[in-house]
Amino acid sequence: MDDISGLIARIKQYHPKSDDDLIARAYAFGSEMHQGQYRHSGEPYITHPLAVAHILAGQQLDDATIVTALLHDTVEDTRASHDDIARKFSTEIAELVDGVTKLTKLQLNSNETKQAENFRKLFMAMSRDMRVILVKLADRLHNMRTIKSMRPEGQMRKARETMDIYAPLAGRMGMQWMREELEDLSFGVLNPEGRNSIIRRFITLQRESGDVIDKITSDIRAELDRIGLDGEVHGRAKKPFSIWRKMEEKKIGFSRLSDIYGFRVIVADEAACYAVLGAIHQRWRAVPGRFKDYISQPKSNGYRSIHTTVSGRDGKRVEVQIRTRQMHEVAESGVAAHWSYRDGERAVNPFAVDPAGWIATLNEQFDSAEDHDEFLEAVKLEMYQDQVFCFTPQGEVVKLPKGATPLDFAYAIHTRIGDACVGAKVDHVRVPLWTRLRNGQSVEILTAEGQRPQSTWMDIVATGRAKTAIRKSLRAADRDKFIRLGNELARVAFDAAGKRLTNKALGTAARLLNIPDSDELLARLGSAELQARRVIEVLFPELVLVKGDEIEAGAAIVGLEGDQAFARAQCCQPVPGERIVGITSRGKGVTIHAIDCPTLIDFEDRPDRWVDLHWHSGTHPAVHTVTFELTLTNDAGVLGRICTLIGSQKANISDLVFCDKKPDFYRVQIDIDLRSVEHMHAVRLSLESDADVATITRVRNPDRKP
Template sequence: MTRQFELIEKVKAYNPGSDEGLLSAAYVFGMRSHAGQFRKSGEEYWVHPVAVADILTGLRLDDATIVTALLHDTVEDTGATLIELRELFGDEVAELVDGVTKLTKLQLSSTETEQAENLRKLFFAMSRDVRVLLVKLADRLHNMRTIGAMRPHKQEQKARETMEIYAPLAGRMGMQKMREELEDLSFTVLDPESREDIIARREELRARTGDVIEAITGDIKDLLAAEGIDARVYGREKRPFSIWRKMQQKGEPFSRLSDIYGFRIITRSDMDCYRALGAVHRKWRAVPTRFKDYISQPKDNGYRSIHTTVSGRDARRVEVQIRTEEMHEVAETGIAAHWAYKNGAPTENRFVADPFRWLRDLSESFETAENPDEFLEHVKLEMFQDQVFCFTPKGKVIKLPRGATPIDFAYAIHTRIGDSCVGAKIDNVRKPLWTVLQNGQTVEVIRAEAQRPQPVWEQMTVTGRARAAIRRALRSERRAKHVRMGEAILRQLFERLGRDWSSRTLDFAAQKFGCADAEDLQARIGAAELSAVQVAAALWPDVETDEMQSPAPEGDGIKGLDAARHAHEGHCCLPVPGDRIIGIAEPGKGVTVHAIDCPMLAHYEEEPERWIDLRWENDGARPRQTALSLIFAHERGALARVCTVISDEFSDIIGLEFTERRPDFYRARVDVEVRDLKHLNRIVTRLAAEPVVTEVRRILPARESALVAGAQSWSDPSPRGFAQAARAGGGGDEGRGGDIRGDAAPEGGAAKGDPAAGDAPGAGA
């Protein structure tokens, strides 16, 4: 354990102006407070706070942070109080200790809802003073170094929490050295066999090849000396978890990894960085696609460096990182460099990122997230993903997570631009909105003011900002629709009852049902959370219920709905007119229409009160979406032929996704709009007759095979009984299997087997 005078000497080595009396008083106070307490390992508890302070001296932090480390457990684990700390050590230390104490109480490995709420508290504490996080990270690091004394299940819980929360947080704050150690310590607990295997393979490689690091380091030093470049050079083996992660990402065995070794060149200036890069590339062949210039395009956390991979000595691939001393300090310690001291004064490091900018960006998700899971998703997306750099047509750099699309790009510029995005040009070529962006591309967003975000966009984005904006817009649009529908339902009922429509009446009704205002009342009615009959009964108790009933609304194309509900087709089965359908009442969403054989209906078997027997009316009144699976030849014009056939049948393609690409064929999902089952069957038949098409089938997730007509009968005549029969294979005369293969297909069905029979492939597959 570091003794009192040793700790003070370490602090005064980088901060000669340090308050020795303050440090001594904190050391003595903490030691006395924790007297008689022991850790799980049996050692004195005081060892832990001193170790945390020792870690932070390595980051050259200020006196207040070191004192906080020494006292960070006193309020929680001893009889000390915040009032006492404030009197003895001042307001700054007391506030920091209070912040760390609150973080210690957070259970970040709890259920997702609790975890999200606790993460909110974590980020709030960070936003007040990021030094709270630095102390907490040092606290977690020492606990992970000594985790062996804990029970196995507790070790796994802490290791997983560290891997999922604290290590990514350290990385997001630019503290790469701490992140790597936290990850590797967690890896030791979570997957010790894989770690030991990697270490053994590394030892075998070292025995076979000798000291590669020393040899290559010598080569680089000689090379730089010949160029007259003054620089430090050192190499290292990458940590086991870093190697394991690359094996998982690349899907390659250990023997094929090229970057087990890493070398760093630390120069005196930016110019020397590029001179060193030129010297390395002249000496050894650079590996294409393995070059990144984070000096000209820094990461959000302040990281700057040049990365290149070359084929070095004995044709062995090695990664070389080139940076200045200032860049290196930030790369190792991140935002901690903001508080670092040299010669008694804070370091003026121009590369330290603003630690609060990311927190300000995250604050948007606090306000826009509809539920805790959304916020948790947003935070994890922001913490885990690496970056790509793209340009606007005017040359502005937009930083995005890897895997981002033009929609992410549009929302990164401004929410209004994202909401109105209809297309994009990438490097002056029109590309689909789902295209994954690459480093250095120029992206031009094509807009239309009438455009609104589409539900499918959420699956095409990777940034929390874009997803939050899309969800917010969809919620707003959905609410507006509910308000309009609720108003229409109420007006219709008021007219039938001969009552006056007035804002005063609506406000009174809203108050009775606990709604914020009349608009909120109408939204709840439109969303089927509240019925107009309930409102009328509350306003006029003397009116008979029968008088309030109304016929089903016209124009939705579905029979069986009352006036207070609206319907929408389920995305799980995409029913079209001609399919036997069932409605499930969804609070806040109206009624979801499912095909009789939809597997989702099994989830509602125990809730018969939510089942509604529905029928189509006005078949073909408006187009409905459904999906086809196609396998077609990989040859010129094949896709154009498929699109032409669908267009000739007066159907629109509203989605196209290639699910498999092979040298001789493509497999694709095509979302189309059809009027009814007969219309769909004509499209299927035409496509199956095309020579370029090998297989065509309707995507019905319910079964892998066709429904069998005339299957066993069921005693339950209710909608649930029909659904059970359909899922078991007996669709009956109105089942999905009977209609699409029989009379609904006057052309004789698909030419290459039965494309519409469940998910069974065509004969030519």
């Protein structure tokens, strides 16, 4: 039991009434289950859950969380089961272990659709019991501290996931120390040279100017003595990643970077916080625009502190944070402070946020997202945001992310206010709706009856709540139009496939594609969010297979070596029957260009990369996409008739985009899947013959990626 004695002693320091026997039994059970298992470093596996438990003990967490840390890998990696944990310990601990196990299986850096679903599961786990996330974060922190024993490719994957997901999550939960350490450990893997260069500059700076931290710490303590206040003063250099990020954001070198040192003053009460602030501003000149009062306007995760930046000793900018001891505990532990113990009792910290209320607020905007993309966008906007605080004319505070606009402010008040917004006044002055708001500004929203959201608003707003509300309103306004257009696109696609369009078929397709109903499916078809080809694929997968009398798409080109990979260039979109040439690319196979493609000029001095090729003779499948731009009369039924004409030529529309819309005409770009150059001419001729088609051109864009 020597390995567990240090952990128990540490817990006893803040929780004398802790259940020693429970923790010892958990360690013994974990050791037995992990017997014979070793980490990449060669250490016995039990050293990992023990280290995770130590991290959580440092946050003064309760026994159940500590025991969960000791057992968090037993269900996943050993023969232990959920019932074993419940029987030997408790149902509460078994549920916590089960929650951590499920989180471990989530691939948060996977493709976006799967990532969004996994994020939903993550936030669902948080809503059940946030201690699950605390254990998972501690687990990830220890894994990052010992990451050098992993293979390089594993290090990169885990570091990227940590930087993208776990570090921002720790910050959003108020555990800033953990966020900074996770970021810096990831930075050391993803950009070791960048991190080393920052450290080298620090060493040089310290050699040139001496120990700046000790000097400025002494200066601040002298100011506290002058005004007769007791307090703790701590100083530190900011983490290498924090400095690197600031250099990247401001596009400046290390020598021009200011406030690379941070200092913290911890005093007895709020009045002392403001007294210290006054003393510091009397001694040193405050930097304009670098003052934030999070005591009067706390962050949503409970964070309270005064931040100010001053020109300190020798003109060096330093950031000073001023807070009370209770504020400091929340600043260090964030939402975890809700479970902290002191002297054997649950610590009652007036600044600790109730996790149930916090996660409910966090989930509110996510629940309104209607699809994966919207949910993922809302999650990332929420997790990565830095807040600003603005006021309504009545003096109520509205919290918004950095970069928010008056439109975001309007939607934060109520969706109805946002939808009806026609203007805004900031500090009593009329401003454009794209104005970026700053801390402390007063915002008045001007509304008008009959106003509706505009598509351009999507580029103005910064919050997930506003983006979701605007999309919903735009979708509702255009829904009938999109349903009619989607029905026409679906009919053309079904005709081209030789199938009959029925309500039952649409309902089945909606179910297979996880879309609420057939109307929503048609609306997404009409708004180009869904391709008609995808509907055909899920209903009639046999039609996707190449027919026996057609040339397989993979064998369409003659002149390639063996199984050499090839792809059609998107800049010219060659089709069978056109003269072609291949351009070799290292690691990418051969790119097929039309012989008159302007992009080929870039390869005139590289004849070694040219390959003489031609299309296989015979019938090709209609899988070669060509983009046409049409100018059409803006009249009822025109677009539907155009889609019918394309379908009558046995061609499939794979995408449709509106480019420009005027009262009399509008332009659209249509992607059409074709068999050959003859097929293309037939489709084009039928479209040119229509009286409502003013112009038709084939889009060949040299700026497109080959």
